[in-house]
Amino acid sequence: xxxxxxxxxxxxxxxxxxxxxxxxxCGSVAAMLGLSETMAPTIAGAVEAAAxxxxxxxxxxxxxxxxxxxxxxxxxxxxxIAQIVLDxxxxxxxxxxxxxxxxxxDKALYQTAEANAGKFIMIYEGTVMTGLEGNTLxxxxxxxxxxxxxxxxxxxxxxxxxxxxxxxxxxxxxxNPAGGTGISMYLKEKGIATPVINLPTxxxxxxxxxxxxxxxxxxxxxxxxxxxxxxxxSKLDQFGRPSFxxxxxxxxNCPRRGHFExxxxxxxxxxxxxxxxYCLYPVGCKGPQTQTxxxxxxxxxQTSWCVESGAPCIGCGNFxxxxxxxxxLGRMRKIGIGSVGAQGGGxxxxxxxxxxxxxxxxxxAVHGVGMKAAGRIGExxxxxxxxxxxxxxxxxxxxx
Amino acid sequence: xxxxxxxxxxxxPFVLTHWINLLAMFFLTLSGFYIHFxxxxxxxGVARGTHFFWMFVLIINLTLRIVLAFVVKSANMPDxxxxxxxxxxxxxxxxxxxxxxPWIKYYLFLKKDHPISAKxxxxxxxxxxxTIPMTFAAAxxxxxxxxxxxxxxxxxxxxxxxxxxxxxxxxxxxMPMRILxxxxxxxxxxxxxxxxxxxxxxxFAPSKMIFAWKESxxx
Ligand code: HEM
Ligand code: HEM
Ligand code: HEM
Ligand code: SF4
Ligand code: SF4
Numbered sequence: 001x002x003x004x005x006x007x008x009x010x011x012x013x014x015x016x017x018x019x020x021x022x023x024x025x026c027g028s029v030a031a032m033l034g035l036s037e038t039m040a041p042t043i044a045g046a047v048e049a050a051a052x053x054x055x056x057x058x059x060x061x062x063x064x065x066x067x068x069x070x071x072x073x074x075x076x077x078x079x080x081i082a083q084i085v086l087d088x089x090x091x092x093x094x095x096x097x098x099x100x101x102x103x104x105x106d107k108a109l110y111q112t113a114e115a116n117a118g119k120f121i122m123i124y125e126g127t128v129m130t131g132l133e134g135n136t137l138x139x140x141x142x143x144x145x146x147x148x149x150x151x152x153x154x155x156x157x158x159x160x161x162x163x164x165x166x167x168x169x170x171x172x173x174x175x176n177p178a179g180g181t182g183i184s185m186y187l188k189e190k191g192i193a194t195p196v197i198n199l200p201t202x203x204x205x206x207x208x209x210x211x212x213x214x215x216x217x218x219x220x221x222x223x224x225x226x227x228x229x230x231x232x233x234s235k236l237d238q239f240g241r242p243s244f245x246x247x248x249x250x251x252x253n254c255p256r257r258g259h260f261e262x263x264x265x266x267x268x269x270x271x272x273x274x275x276x277x278y279c280l281y282p283v284g285c286k287g288p289q290t291q292t293x294x295x296x297x298x299x300x301x302q303t304s305w306c307v308e309s310g311a312p313c314i315g316c317g318n319f320x321x322x323x324x325x326x327x328x329l330g331r332m333r334k335i336g337i338g339s340v341g342a343q344g345g346g347x348x349x350x351x352x353x354x355x356x357x358x359x360x361x362x363x364x365a366v367h368g369v370g371m372k373a374a375g376r377i378g379e380x381x382x383x384x385x386x387x388x389x390x391x392x393x394x395x396x397x398x399x400x
Numbered sequence: 401x402x403x404x405x406x407x408x409x410x411x412x413p414f415v416l417t418h419w420i421n422l423l424a425m426f427f428l429t430l431s432g433f434y435i436h437f438x439x440x441x442x443x444x445g446v447a448r449g450t451h452f453f454w455m456f457v458l459i460i461n462l463t464l465r466i467v468l469a470f471v472v473k474s475a476n477m478p479d480x481x482x483x484x485x486x487x488x489x490x491x492x493x494x495x496x497x498x499x500x501x502p503w504i505k506y507y508l509f510l511k512k513d514h515p516i517s518a519k520x521x522x523x524x525x526x527x528x529x530x531t532i533p534m535t536f537a538a539a540x541x542x543x544x545x546x547x548x549x550x551x552x553x554x555x556x557x558x559x560x561x562x563x564x565x566x567x568x569x570x571x572x573x574x575m576p577m578r579i580l581x582x583x584x585x586x587x588x589x590x591x592x593x594x595x596x597x598x599x600x601x602x603x604f605a606p607s608k609m610i611f612a613w614k615e616s617x618x619x
Contacts, residue, residue, distance in 0.1 A: 238556070249574075252547065263442040282438060289574035315575070319563065324575040331437055332582075333575050349579045350436070353586035360590045364597045370509055371601055380602045384513035389498035 046218035057120040060094035065126025069162035072203035119226035122155035127171035131179030156226040161204040173322035198240040202316040250287035253295040286315030404617030408475035424458035493518035541581035
């Protein structure tokens with residue numbers, strides 16, 4: 001056994017990862033996948049066996065993207081275990097970091113799709129730009145939509161990385177002139193049946209891509225014929241998100257939750273309450289409305305995450321997260337009429353409620369003054385002797 | 401007008417359900433306001449606990465009230481001890497026919513005489529009947545937010561629908577549902593303001609009846 005093993009662990013060591021660290025990592029992947037810790041060695045074995053094998057062809061397409069997700073996944077400053085797992089993918093096309101340029105690059109994309117039809121993974125980053133008939137995004141003389149139309153039907157599965165790919169992300173925020181939407185919505189509209197795995201947040205957390213790659217490719221989520229199995233599908237919720245990642249709210253797992261229940265809040269940044277690490281609910285934390293496992297998996301090699309580092313969660317794992325999360329430091333989203341007011345303007349839901357309530361109370365007060373003036377208070381006026389309707393009918397000489 | 405009010409107008413079970421409903425609404429509103437924005441520290445656990453307790457009281461009480469309507473008899477008109485099954489008095493009665501417009505005119509001071517009314521006037525009946533879907537709407541949107549029930553298909557469907565409504569094509573997001581639940585509180589507050597006003601504007605006899613079960617008028 002020794003030879004390959006050593007090669008693998010040498011490879012790890014080169015990246016500054018110890019064997020122990022690697023096993024721990026496999027344990028955390030097992031936990032994320034909802035498997036028992038005892039599965040860690042199995043996962044480690046599978047990763048080890050597959051490492052460096054370029055086992056599975058993949059292409060990485062960019063839509064209207066800021067490339068933040070590529071950046072996040074590549075973690076280029078500290079290549080690490082995640083990188084080793086991602087190396088299992090034979091990424092034949094990835095605009096941002098590939099060597100090939102121009103026509104060669106294009107060829108790599110189409111050849112991969114042709115040669116591996118039904119057996120490659122299409123990773124999609126960025127918004128699907130439907131505005132101006134797709135001309136809001138043009139690559140190599142074609143619209144971004146044409147690339148999707150040609151590649152997606154051939155893929156075994158699409159992995160939508162980051163909120164933009166999932167539902168349009170911040171590009172889709174009102175008034176959305178680019179016609180941004182998510183890849184699953186676009187494919188549905190086009191009648192393309194390729195299954196989509198949605199991994200929101202802005203950017204995507206590389207740990208989630210790793211978990212999906214391990215689950216789909218090494219633990220049998222996609223079978224030898226390139227078909228997504230029932231087992232994998234059953235792990236997705238109705239929005240195509242793996243429920244083991246997106247099944248609970250941040251609030252449910254937040255280390256500051258105790259402060260929330262105690263009513264210990266940060267009302268102002270720079271206050272002593274902030275220094276004590278109190279709950280960020282009044283300064284706009286969207287943790288109660290956001291379903292991701294950020295508090296457990298955390299970010300940047302499991303170093304920290306938004307709330308831990310002192311910032312309220314802005315809900316980047318939500319659908320339409322900018323419109324729903326802004327103002328980021330306010331408790332609730334502001335409400336506009338149509339698209340008016342959705343950016344910056346808009347009204348606090350509470351202000352709308354108070355205006356409606358105040359108007360009714362005011363109207364009742366005026367009515368009360370009228371009641372007093374009309375002398376109706378106390379006994380009230382006499383009751384009509386006959387219904388108006390009956391009186392009219394009687395006048396016309398009709399019966400009831 | 402000057403109705404005589406007999407206990408048959410609001411038999412004891414309804415005095416109790418009205419009290420319980422009022423208390424539930426009171427505590428749900430107070431705790432709800434606090435959950436919406438904790439204006440002072442130290443109270444969140446209490447507010448949420450209070451909310452979660454009274455929400456069950458509220459819907460059990462409403463369900464009970466509806467069942468009782470099919471069991472208990474109440475006065476079918478003002479000024480009378482004559483009773484009918486309560487549900488009949490809630491739904492439109494013969495005396496309510498053709499009276500919608502006169503009631504609106506009366507409230508707008510376009511009509512001098514008090515319109516002929518059945519157990520309740522037309523608008524009053526609409527308002528009272530509306531309390532049922534209104535309370536269920538609060539309950540439904542509330543359970544959409546409540547951790548233990550929020551992922552039930554029945555509630556998730558509503559959460560998604562409301563999110564779509566707010567976003568034009570969104571998906572998973574609890575924020576719109578929170579806003580809707582919060583607005584329903586305002587709808588309830590607005591109903592209550594109009595209701596308290598109309599119930600007490602002539603005199604306090606109706607309140608003495610519904611709260612203290614005290615008859616008034618000559619009898
Ligand atoms: C002003 C009156 C009281 C106050 C402010 C008070 C406050 C508290 C507090 C803050 C706790 C800790 C709860 C927790 O953090 O989980 C507690 C626990 C408890 N209290 Fe009280 N309490 C009061 C009266 C009473 C009385 C009169 C009794 C019983 C006759 C009682 C019985 C208990 C018991 C059995 C516990 C659980 C203790 C344990 O097992 O750790 N308390 N109380
Ligand atoms: C059966 C009925 C109800 C249920 C199940 C329910 C449930 C809930 C839940 C689960 C929350 C979120 C609390 C949290 O996660 O911390 C909440 C918040 C709230 N509830 Fe209710 N509730 C009900 C009725 C009411 C009523 C009748 C009112 C007011 C008249 C009300 C007003 C509020 C308000 C204002 C909030 C805060 C919303 C926000 O700003 O985020 N609720 N409710
Ligand atoms: C301070 C608060 C309130 C006062 C003073 C009040 C007063 C009254 C009075 C006087 C009646 C009898 C009306 C009549 O016989 O013409 C009544 C009935 C009623 N009230 Fe209220 N009410 C209050 C709060 C509420 C609230 C918060 C609700 C529901 C959201 C409500 C729902 C009803 C209903 C449904 C009836 C019909 C009674 C039945 O048949 O069960 N009330 N109320
Ligand atoms: S900081 Fe945010 S997620 Fe954490 S307990 Fe407070 S509201 Fe919840
Ligand atoms: S904590 Fe909230 S804002 Fe931060 S990454 Fe997670 S979902 Fe996004």
